[in-house]
Amino acid sequence: MSLFTLDKIGPWLTPLLLCAGAQAHSPYLKPNTFSAEEQRKQVTVEASFAEGDLRPDVAMKSDAFHVIGPDGRKLALTPAAALKEATYLEVPLGAGNGTYLVSSGVRKGRLAKGVLRDGKVHFAERAEDTQPDDKPIEVQSITRADVYVSRGRPSAADFDTDGVGIYPVTQPYDLYAGAPVIVRVRDSRQPLAGETVTVIADGQNYVSHKQAEQDFTTNAAGEVSFKPKTAGLYLLQVRVRRASADNPALWISTTATLTIEVQPQP
Template sequence: MSRSILFTLAVTLAFPATSFAHKVWLLPSQTVLSGAEPWVTVDAAVSNDLFYFNHFPLQLDGLTITAPDGTDAQAQNQSVGRYRSVFDLPLEQEGTYRVAVLNEGLFASYQKDGETRRWRGSPKAFAAEIPGDAEDLHVTEYLGRVETFVTNGPPTKTALKPTGKGIELIPVTHPNDLYAGETGTFRVLVEGKPAAGLEVEVVRGGTRYRDTQGETHLTTDENGEFSMTWPEPGMYWLETSSTDDKTTLPQAGSRRLSYAATLEVLPQ
């Protein structure tokens, strides 16, 4: 993948999305299963329309899958195409899996020879690749998390425990127990602590065939919680983000965190 696309992806993951901006997502073939050795297939992409492959694939370098017992599970048959990445996941244990792609590092913009240049990479690469005479240098640390949840049999909570890193969604209502007409409640954490005042956007899939996005805007309360009453069944995408100066890397002047999740709402 070209450097320009990698930079675009970093910005997409790190900065707040708008209703008409590119959206980053994981889409499982289904989220609630039962039976002997079920599998799911997961698509991963950055797109203009929710859950349609029309921009470029989400790279799987940061793919992390937590099994119901808290151990790491392995994806199979990974493939990266022109518009999407894809992988299979055998659900060998009963319970809930957490499937996430983490993207972190630095991105920078600077002036060199009268031109604006952009860069994205690791702290180690920063020292080697950013010229010493770069002018008007701006460096931002970023951490983006994109995830979804899949349950085989009865839902469990072990895989849903927070890691204390970046923005995380901690379900009060289990993410694989969502039904149309009912209300789901979630808690948002930043670095393991409840985050009050964060704006959350929720959009139902199928935007390609609607005149409006039909998004819902919510705000986390003092406990970092928000609630959503699901109007109808379908796959939903939610997103939130935050900006602060709590950088962990000395090169960065600011830090941007982003989070996106795909949830399936079932009919009653």
């Protein structure tokens, strides 16, 4: 599996990704359309990190960009343009009509120093912030960003994926304001219970009554359900932290996101 090291996008970003708050920089993919007409042969996807609204701030780089077509075939993607604040992908829709998964793939970041306190990972910037019972650990950051787009008539979106990801149980082309949206957090198709999914509404810089971020906890099936108040783009984010299977002093912190488009009620 091809992994990209985050030192190429700035050493300051890794600590932000490891922070608990969703207001840290989040990875995202944003296509120029979620529903392409049948005659359209490609879509353009913006890949970046943002804080709050989906405005590019730090370009996302990855050796693992790819698209999976409705035929289940995986195609590696090479960026068409790589700028300082955003990377742009031209994603071919050559598998015909149906739904495609565009992904950054699994991206490996730097190691960070942390402590284990009461079974949870903490990051102490100063020595005086530590407590006597803290256990020093190292934390490896992993990120993944996904988005689904359709060409012509959509198809079921259920693809095999590696690592932690957010899977849309409610099909991504069938999301409406005020209606339930169900997603499942899974690790290589296995559901993850007890994880927190944060829902972030885009475009809050332009509204007088802002939508606060919402947190939901996955059930035994790894699922959460929420009702988006308004049409627009939403970023769903989960952060999963686990001790390494072969090294208890090394923890893996995986941040996965899914960008969705919510339509107005018909």
